[in-house]
Amino acid sequence: MSDDTSDFVVRERAPRRKRTDARRNIESLLEAAKTVFSTVGVDAPAKEITDLAGVGVGTLYRHFPQRSDLIKAVIEREIDACADAAPALAAEHEPGVALAKWLDRFTAFVATKRGFAAALHSGDPAFDGLPGYLMQKLGPALESLLKAATASGEIQARITAQDLLYAVAKLCAPMPNEDPDYGRRMVALLVDGLRSGESPH
Amino acid sequence: MSDDTSDFVVRERAPRRKRTDARRNIESLLEAAKTVFSTVGVDAPAKEITDLAGVGVGTLYRHFPQRSDLIKAVIEREIDACADAAPALAAEHEPGVALAKWLDRFTAFVATKRGFAAALHSGDPAFDGLPGYLMQKLGPALESLLKAATASGEIQARITAQDLLYAVAKLCAPMPNEDPDYGRRMVALLVDGLRSGESPH
DNA sequence: ATAGTTCCGGAAAGAGATTCCGCATACGAC
DNA sequence: GTCGTATGCGGAATCTCTTTCCGGAACTAT
Numbered sequence: 001m002s003d004d005t006s007d008f009v010v011r012e013r014a015p016r017r018k019r020t021d022a023r024r025n026i027e028s029l030l031e032a033a034k035t036v037f038s039t040v041g042v043d044a045p046a047k048e049i050t051d052l053a054g055v056g057v058g059t060l061y062r063h064f065p066q067r068s069d070l071i072k073a074v075i076e077r078e079i080d081a082c083a084d085a086a087p088a089l090a091a092e093h094e095p096g097v098a099l100a101k102w103l104d105r106f107t108a109f110v111a112t113k114r115g116f117a118a119a120l121h122s123g124d125p126a127f128d129g130l131p132g133y134l135m136q137k138l139g140p141a142l143e144s145l146l147k148a149a150t151a152s153g154e155i156q157a158r159i160t161a162q163d164l165l166y167a168v169a170k171l172c173a174p175m176p177n178e179d180p181d182y183g184r185r186m187v188a189l190l191v192d193g194l195r196s197g198e199s200p201h
Numbered sequence: 202m203s204d205d206t207s208d209f210v211v212r213e214r215a216p217r218r219k220r221t222d223a224r225r226n227i228e229s230l231l232e233a234a235k236t237v238f239s240t241v242g243v244d245a246p247a248k249e250i251t252d253l254a255g256v257g258v259g260t261l262y263r264h265f266p267q268r269s270d271l272i273k274a275v276i277e278r279e280i281d282a283c284a285d286a287a288p289a290l291a292a293e294h295e296p297g298v299a300l301a302k303w304l305d306r307f308t309a310f311v312a313t314k315r316g317f318a319a320a321l322h323s324g325d326p327a328f329d330g331l332p333g334y335l336m337q338k339l340g341p342a343l344e345s346l347l348k349a350a351t352a353s354g355e356i357q358a359r360i361t362a363q364d365l366l367y368a369v370a371k372l373c374a375p376m377p378n379e380d381p382d383y384g385r386r387m388v389a390l391l392v393d394g395l396r397s398g399e400s401p402h
Numbered sequence: 403a404t405a406g407t408t409c410c411g412g413a414a415a416g417a418g419a420t421t422c423c424g425c426a427t428a429c430g431a432c
Numbered sequence: 433g434t435c436g437t438a439t440g441c442g443g444a445a446t447c448t449c450t451t452t453c454c455g456g457a458a459c460t461a462t
Contacts, residue, residue, distance in 0.1 A: 019408060019459055041324060045449060056411035061451065117322040123242065123315040220428055223440060246418060257442035262420060
């Protein structure tokens with residue numbers, strides 16, 4: 001009780017940040033998983049991933065006890081990358097171009113990542129949070145691009161960021177035997193529809 | 202050459218139709234698989250299915266060498282059942298009611314069968330033929346219902362069978378964190394929209 | 403440098419998928 | 433009916449991948 005550290009015991013102990021080797025391994029695992037997932041598929045043997053990452057299996061299971069944890073982490077990291085691309089594109093291009101380029105990037109993500117659609121439809125509750133995560137991360141990113149493009153007069157905002165995201169996501173959800181470029185074209189159409197002035201609707 | 206059966210060797214030999222016990226087992230397996238898939242999920246252990254079907258594992262693997270073969274067969278058989286329901290409903294109900302009831306049945310199929318959406322998005326080429334199969338089987342079925350309902354003046358055909366099928370299928374594709382009745386409501390809305398006369402659009 | 407954690411690797415155990423083959427059963431010919 | 437043969441059956445054995453576990457290595461704070 002009179003122990004002079006007692007005041008600190010109560011305080012939320014900052015949980016000494018993860019060891020550097022641990023963080024490095026997690027990084028390697030995510031990178032390897034991303035590669036293997038897009039190569040072999042999300043059901044690829046764990047060994048494949050750990051070998052590519054250069055770690056033991058134990059390490060994989062310590063950081064990602066469930067396979068779904070790994071998949072979720074990979075997808076979230078890709079969503080993050082997508083979100084990060086927004087400011088970068090905004091800095092390098094005219095607002096309208098930046099918007100188009102970003103949507104193209106997002107489309108590519110949704111269209112090519114089989115794992116994403118599969119995860120969503122797997123029925124595994126572990127993935128329930130993903131749509132929300134996507135919305136939360138990408139909503140603001142798109143919103144800023146949209147706002148900038150509207151402000152510069154290049155487009156007219158006839159749609160909210162949220163609706164646009166959903167529309168793109170659903171349009172691009174890959175279907176077997178569907179022209180793989182179908183989604184991209186639909187989105188292009190959508191964006192053209194946003195451009196102001198030219199078409200006399 | 203002068204062998205008196207030589208004429209027959211060339212002819213496609215009718216491959217003596219499958220033994221009855223084999224057909225019975227296949228039937229049991231499909232029935233069991235349907236039950237287990239909707240209970241435990243499409244990734245349920247094979248033993249679960251064979252036990253319920255009352256056959257050995259070997260029998261499962263003989264008739265369905267790949268798991269995707271089983272899944273595909275189950276889905277196709279449900280599609281068939283859906284198609285078969287059309288004439289039955291048409292015989293028992295007014296055309297408009299029959300149409301509504303059939304769409305309800307189709308909706309239930311798409312919405313509840315996680316396996317269906319999962320299969321479509323799995324990326325496994327084994328399932329590439331499914332959308333086509335669905336269209337081919339269900340297209341004509343819906344078309345006849347639609348035609349009857351139009352003829353009786355209960356609805357106005359503002360949409361093709363194909364478009365309606367796709368719309369329903371996409372609307373009902375289950376998404377995590379989405380009101381599970383959302384799809385059904387959307388479809389109801391769609392059908393209401395087809396009813397003639399009442400709303401003064 | 404040293405004590406105290408945290409983390410690592412990979413062997414071992416477990417779970418399920420898939421194969422294999424001797425035996426059983428149905429079919430067709432007579 | 434009965435016989436010969438093709439076909440199908442069951443389930444033990446095998447194989448593959450998953451998941452656990454723990455002795456020791458590596459990192460951090462002092």
